[in-house]
Amino acid sequence: MVTQPDGLYVDATFGRGGHSRRLLQRLSPQGRLLAFDKDPEAVAEAGRIQDPRFSIRHQGFARLGELEPASASGVLLDLGVSSPQIDNPARGFSFRHDGPLDMRMDPTRGQSAADWLATAEIGQIAEVIRDYGEERFAVPIAKAIAARRQERGPVASTAELAQLVAGAVKTREPGQDPATRTFQALRIFVNAELEELQQALEASLDILQPQGRLVAISFHSLEDRIVKQFIARHSREVVDRRAPFAQPAPLKLRAQGRVKPSAAEVAANPRARSAVMRVAERTQA
The missing domain is CATH 1.10.150.170 (Putative methyltransferase TM0872, insert domain)
Incomplete structure (x- = not known):
């Protein structure tokens, strides 16, 4: 994902920081990483990262649109609920542990x-x-x-x-x-997850620089369908049927492919078995 080590990258779902820590390892001293998360526990965990290149906002990724246009070299969306949230009975996400029926991120x-x-x-x-x-x-x-x-x-x-x-x-x-x-x-x-996902995807078009990467990791078909259709819609030129001789609207994304976890990855983390990662690159348009 890191193609420009000096750039600004966005971890739109910090969770417990696994992706953020990996991204920081790949950034240059001039690079920056901005994380988002709605969960106060995630924000508290982010406080343990003592790196001047890193900052976090206690907000959902629907707020991506507040960033400067064409300011980001990459946006990562790791969708769904995190393992610590599932494993904590007090959060109410799992039927495997009895706890209050809360479920709020x-x-x-x-x-x-x-x-x-x-x-x-x-x-x-x-x-x-x-x-x-x-x-x-x-x-x-x-x-x-x-x-x-x-x-x-x-x-x-x-x-x-x-x-x-x-x-x-x-x-x-x-x-x-x-x-x-x-x-x-x-x-x-x-948590209005699908509505926020749609907002974040649209915002990514505005904040990504040309050749900036959008990476989205989904864990169920509803999320993946939204991501897949979004990338497909913006990866083709659009012709205005009312003006057939006009130049088609240029494509905004270039699909880079889909990746599923290997058998070894699933063995190491069974919760990854349903994951689908889709990657797209912002065009010059």
Whole structure:
């Protein structure tokens, strides 16, 4: 990703800093790295990096557009939830650990998953689980959540939600927990992840310099589809059908390819098995 060691690079999802530390190793003394993250714990971890070339903003990557136009040599988007967030029961991201049903990337702002489920209508719940989780049993799950709310009060913990979903999902792919899709859907919705991704991708066109690299790592099909379609849309010349003799609008990106993890990488980190990395380069246009 680092093709201009003296340039400004953006780690749009700091997490626990693995990518940032690697990028800093490749930058020259004149290079700079700016990170973004919504999670206060990630920002605290970033404070351990004592490097004058590095800085972090406690913001989501939807704010990329606030950077100067054509100022960045590269933008990295490592999408989804980080391992420390999943492994901390207090964050409420995982059905494998019982904890409060929160799921916010930034627990200091916005509405938790539990708060939303406490008041949302059946149709709203089903729509979120269907659209963001690609869950075919979305309606039965939504009805189970509403019935539980009426009988014993709102769902408050991850274990309660996982148990409800397991009772409503009749079949599931081998090796996949029945709650997987529902938890994914609620997390994406609560954090407006797909909307923010679209905003960040559009902003990357403005802030990337010519020959600057956009790298996006996705972990599920919804994210990857957005990234794939975005790169494809801006990697072709657009002809205005109303003015067929006019010059086509020039392409803004040049797709550099798609990479999936090797068997060795998956063996070392099983959570990487579904990862897809797409790379594109900003053109001169």
